[in-house]
Amino acid sequence: MIAETGLETVTVSRTAARAGMSVGLVQHYFRTKDDMLLHAFQEVSTEVAGRVAEIVRAAPAHRRTIADVLLDALSEYLPLDEPRRAEFRIVRAFAGRALDSPALAEVEARTAEAAHAEIARAVRHGVECGEVAPDVDADTAATRIAAVTEGLATRVHRGGTGAADHARAALRAELATVFTGRCRQYDR
Amino acid sequence: MIAETGLETVTVSRTAARAGMSVGLVQHYFRTKDDMLLHAFQEVSTEVAGRVAEIVRAAPAHRRTIADVLLDALSEYLPLDEPRRAEFRIVRAFAGRALDSPALAEVEARTAEAAHAEIARAVRHGVECGEVAPDVDADTAATRIAAVTEGLATRVHRGGTGAADHARAALRAELATVFTGRCRQYDR
DNA sequence: GTAATAATCGTATGTCCGTATGGTTATCTG
DNA sequence: CAGATAACCATACGGACATACGATTATTAC
Numbered sequence: 048m049i050a051e052t053g054l055e056t057v058t059v060s061r062t063a064a065r066a067g068m069s070v071g072l073v074q075h076y077f078r079t080k081d082d083m084l085l086h087a088f089q090e091v092s093t094e095v096a097g098r099v100a101e102i103v104r105a106a107p108a109h110r111r112t113i114a115d116v117l118l119d120a121l122s123e124y125l126p127l128d129e130p131r132r133a134e135f136r137i138v139r140a141f142a143g144r145a146l147d148s149p150a151l152a153e154v155e156a157r158t159a160e161a162a163h164a165e166i167a168r169a170v171r172h173g174v175e176c177g178e179v180a181p182d183v184d185a186d187t188a189a190t191r192i193a194a195v196t197e198g199l200a201t202r203v204h205r206g207g208t209g210a211a212d213h214a215r216a217a218l219r220a221e222l223a224t225v226f227t228g229r230c231r232q233y234d235r
Numbered sequence: 236m237i238a239e240t241g242l243e244t245v246t247v248s249r250t251a252a253r254a255g256m257s258v259g260l261v262q263h264y265f266r267t268k269d270d271m272l273l274h275a276f277q278e279v280s281t282e283v284a285g286r287v288a289e290i291v292r293a294a295p296a297h298r299r300t301i302a303d304v305l306l307d308a309l310s311e312y313l314p315l316d317e318p319r320r321a322e323f324r325i326v327r328a329f330a331g332r333a334l335d336s337p338a339l340a341e342v343e344a345r346t347a348e349a350a351h352a353e354i355a356r357a358v359r360h361g362v363e364c365g366e367v368a369p370d371v372d373a374d375t376a377a378t379r380i381a382a383v384t385e386g387l388a389t390r391v392h393r394g395g396t397g398a399a400d401h402a403r404a405a406l407r408a409e410l411a412t413v414f415t416g417r418c419r420q421y422d423r
Numbered sequence: 424g425t426a427a428t429a430a431t432c433g434t435a436t437g438t439c440c441g442t443a444t445g446g447t448t449a450t451c452t453g
Numbered sequence: 454c455a456g457a458t459a460a461c462c463a464t465a466c467g468g469a470c471a472t473a474c475g476a477t478t479a480t481t482a483c
Contacts, residue, residue, distance in 0.1 A: 053335035058440060069462045070442090076460095080441065136334050142389075143331015146324050147241035156393055190405045191383055194390060198382025201330075205344055217378045224412040246470060257432045258472090264430095268471065 049087070050133035054140040057084070085150050088141045092158040095134055099123050103165060107233045113173050114226040117166065118219060121196045124162075125218075126204045127211050135204055163193050169232060170225060178229040188225050195221045237275070238321035242328040245272070273338050276329045280346045283322055287311050291353060295421045301361050302414040305354065306407060309384045312350075313406075314392045315399055323392055351381050357420060358413060366417040376413050383409045 048057050048065055059080050063073045077083035099120045106116040126132035145151035167189035173179035179188075199214040236245050236253055247268050251261045265271035287308045294304040314320035333339035355377035361367035367376075387402040 053332075055332070055335065059442085060440075068460095071444095071463075072461050074442075078442095140331050140334055143328050144241075144243070146328055147243065152393075159390075159393065184404075184408075187401065187405050187408055190387070190390065190401060191409050194386025194405065195379055195383045195409075197386035197389060198384065199378070201385060202347075202378065202382060205340075205347065213375065213378060216372075217375050217382065220372075220375055221379050221383075247472085248470075256430095259432050259434095259474095260430070262472075 049140055050136045053136075054084070054144060059083070081148075081150070084141075085154070087137075088151055088154050091134055091137050091141075092154055095123060095138070096158055096161055099162065099165065103169075103232075107231075110231055112226065112228045113169050113178070113230070113232040114219075114222040114228055116232050117169055117192070117222055117226075118215070120165075121192070121218060122215070124196050125200050125211075125214060132204065135200055139204075159193070163189050166192050172232060173226050173230070176230040178227045179225055183225060192221060192225070237328055238324045241324075242272070242332060247271070269336075269338070272329075272332075273342070275325075276339055276342050279322055279325050279329075280342055283311060283326070284346055284349055287350065287353065291357075291420075295419075298419055300414065300416045301357050301366070301418070301420040302407075302410040302416055304420050305357055305380070305410055305414075306403070308353075309380070309406060310403070312384050313388050313399075313402060320392065323388055327392075347381070351377050354380050360420060361414050361418070364418040366415045367413055371413060380409060380413070 048062065059073055060070050062083070063070045066073070073083065077086065102120045102123065103116060109116075123131065124135075126135035141151055142155060145155045167185050170179060170183070170185040170188045170192075174181060174183065174185060196218065199218060203210050203214045236250065247261055248258050250271070251258045254261070261271065265274065290308045290311065291304060297304075311319065312323075314323035329339055330343060333343045355373050358367060358371070358373040358376045358380075362369060362371065362373060384406065387406060391398050391402045
């Protein structure tokens, strides 16, 4: 419902109706509406984070470059198809509300930090195996990569001609400024 | 009020009270609440865009590198001090609502496009004067730079130790992947 | 100076929504 | 089977809010 018509239109009674249950039952599971929404946000966040982690974990089997694996993983954040677009809309709607809700902000911060850590680990691995220049600060590079991904997500969602391809190209270019492509991730 | 306590808490009557006028008078100037909010969003957007354009326009007088000018201009989007933090909160709150409001989305798109165009122009100028590699696609580079700025803004707002300095460093690093720093902007 | 327009106010109306409440039925446990 | 817990429902309450409305005062224009 959030993805379809936005957070504003989500009410307890509408949610109950959509779930085919009564308002009372929703209250049985969630003390307040805010609890319910917080739960929804957590669900979506861990869902996305889980998919990203899955891609990174499956990387060694495919023997691809770090940049390629990262490109696929980060693409999970881009609204390139309908389910991801729905997720994007949910996450962004909550991001707007998180500005004034510590509980939501914490979920947001946690997932952002997890993503950052994952990227930074990849960069550090690149440094170790010699495909990333040793003077590159892994933390700064990770921040840049995470930031550009977030910004690109906005752009892809906004649409416009070729926004999706353009974003992939931009992300690839960004990764190319850090990774030379000489070695593979978690592949020793 | 949006910056202080969020869009959710903004009501017509509270707005009227804050402005020291009656509800009726607010209605006299804005047919609906949505009209009022749209107007606010436009105001803030043009305010920020104006400051950015001002910085770029004043650049020749200071004879600095393109990257340095861009760094200052893009820093306008980062919530580095209180007024900018307020603006950030306003823009992001509206961004959340723009997901389901074509009118708000259009304002957002217009300002984003303006920023992108300004950056792309700077990159093209860099190519012309030979400090940007000729194989760099100005559009892709501009997209990257704009995207990283947006993402960094989120990070700075989230705070954490040294987020501000870290963001400036990341932005500088990003710009350094495009500009070598050999020539100055609009300085011929 | 008068007519029209703009500025201004206070209140009423109708709706929507979150939550509280009190109850009933099902399921599990010992 | 008995008792407790969980699942489940319908409705009522109270508050908040956007907008409509009617009226009054100030300002402008001819």
